[in-house]
Amino acid sequence: MALITSDAEVAAQFLRGGKLVAIPTETVYGLAGNALDEKAVASIFSTKQRPHFDPLILHFSDLAEIEKYTLGFIGYAQSLASAFWPGPLTLVLRKQPVVPYLCTAGLDSVAVRVPNHPLTLALLQKLDFPLAAPSANPFGRTSPTTAEHVQQMLGHKIDCILDGGPCKVGLESSIVSCLGDIPELLRYGGLSTEQIESVTGPLKISVSNNSNPSAPGQLDAHYSPQAPLVLLNCIDSSFAEEAKEDGFFIFFKRPSYETGNLKKLILSELGNEVEAAANLFSAIHEADATEPKTIFAELAPSQGLGLAINDRLKRAAAK
Ligand code: TXA
Ligand code: MG
Numbered sequence: 001m002a003l004i005t006s007d008a009e010v011a012a013q014f015l016r017g018g019k020l021v022a023i024p025t026e027t028v029y030g031l032a033g034n035a036l037d038e039k040a041v042a043s044i045f046s047t048k049q050r051p052h053f054d055p056l057i058l059h060f061s062d063l064a065e066i067e068k069y070t071l072g073f074i075g076y077a078q079s080l081a082s083a084f085w086p087g088p089l090t091l092v093l094r095k096q097p098v099v100p101y102l103c104t105a106g107l108d109s110v111a112v113r114v115p116n117h118p119l120t121l122a123l124l125q126k127l128d129f130p131l132a133a134p135s136a137n138p139f140g141r142t143s144p145t146t147a148e149h150v151q152q153m154l155g156h157k158i159d160c161i162l163d164g165g166p167c168k169v170g171l172e173s174s175i176v177s178c179l180g181d182i183p184e185l186l187r188y189g190g191l192s193t194e195q196i197e198s199v200t201g202p203l204k205i206s207v208s209n210n211s212n213p214s215a216p217g218q219l220d221a222h223y224s225p226q227a228p229l230v231l232l233n234c235i236d237s238s239f240a241e242e243a244k245e246d247g248f249f250i251f252f253k254r255p256s257y258e259t260g261n262l263k264k265l266i267l268s269e270l271g272n273e274v275e276a277a278a279n280l281f282s283a284i285h286e287a288d289a290t291e292p293k294t295i296f297a298e299l300a301p302s303q304g305l306g307l308a309i310n311d312r313l314k315r316a317a318a319k
Pocket of ligand 1: 027028029030031054055057090092104107108109111115133134135136171172173186187216237293
């Protein structure tokens with residue numbers, strides 16, 4: 001099993017030696033390696049069993065570092081960076097030659113962000129290279145939001161997990177492409193569309209599905225638990241009564257009826273989207289661990305972080 005530590009220097013030593021370390025961020029745990037070391041990057045892909053057409057996000061301690069690896073930090077990209085970094089936002093920019101094509105899946109653009117977690121920022125400051133880090137789950141599985149999730153899914157394959165506690169945001173970063181005149185949203189995530197548009201004005205929404213491959217790697221089937229996941233707009237009392245023998249229920253907010261001994265989790269008692277987002281992946285992991293026949297989950301209202309919550313739920317439910 002992997003060594004679990006909260007000492008950033010221990011993690012730094014593994015990374016300087018070309019090893020992988022799972023790192024905490026405000027969104028989800030990442031599987032990190034030296035982005036400039038092609039062997040380390042290759043082992044990220046093999047450890048996750050991730051297809052090579054799916055490019056990685058590079059993590060930095062600050063904007064000044066990012067400018068050494070990217071080009072074309074135009075007006076709205078600058079505004080987004082100063083408004084939201086460190087934070088759950090990834091920007092796609094043109095890459096400088098120093099960024100290996102292995103990180104970008106052969107693209108001339110690169111995805112970058114400054115994560116908002118004190119331990120990982122301290123770690124990045126100790127290193128003289130950026131960290132390439134996808135979410136620290138085997139390809140297609142539910143993303144980890146605690147060190148324990150990482151240990152369960154990848155502990156037998158990596159040396160070290162830097163434990164920074166549970167992730168506060170709980171959904172991956174929102175991704176905005178800054179390659180064109182108008183900013184383009186490629187992935188719903190921990191920063192709501194409304195928050196981003198308050199800085200940039202209207203976004204072009206290009207969140208991909210099968211018919212729109214603009215963000216490579218945004219596959220329809222992703223984040224999957226082992227048990228089948230079925231989505232409902234609302235889990236009502238008669239349905240719950242009927243399905244309670246075999247089912248595990250994930251409610252968006254506390255239902256209005258008595259749920260008795262139903263196997264269940266509530267994402268947010270009062271239906272707060274930010275709180276629900278923070279609890280989503282943990283709830284899926286917890287439900288799955290009880291090995292139910294089916295997990296039933298309620299969709300969130302389509303506003304704010306509800307869009308990102310529903311995006312993850314739909315991909316997790318897809319076959
Ligand atoms: O919150 C997060 O973003 C987490 C933490 C660890 O930082 N990371 C994460 O990485 O979610 P990952 O590998 O699961 O998602 C990376 C996605 C790719 O699947 C792709 O959709 C997009 O970022 N991406 C990366 N490089 C890109 C590029 N050059 N152009 C367009 N999309 C890109
Ligand atoms: Mg991922």
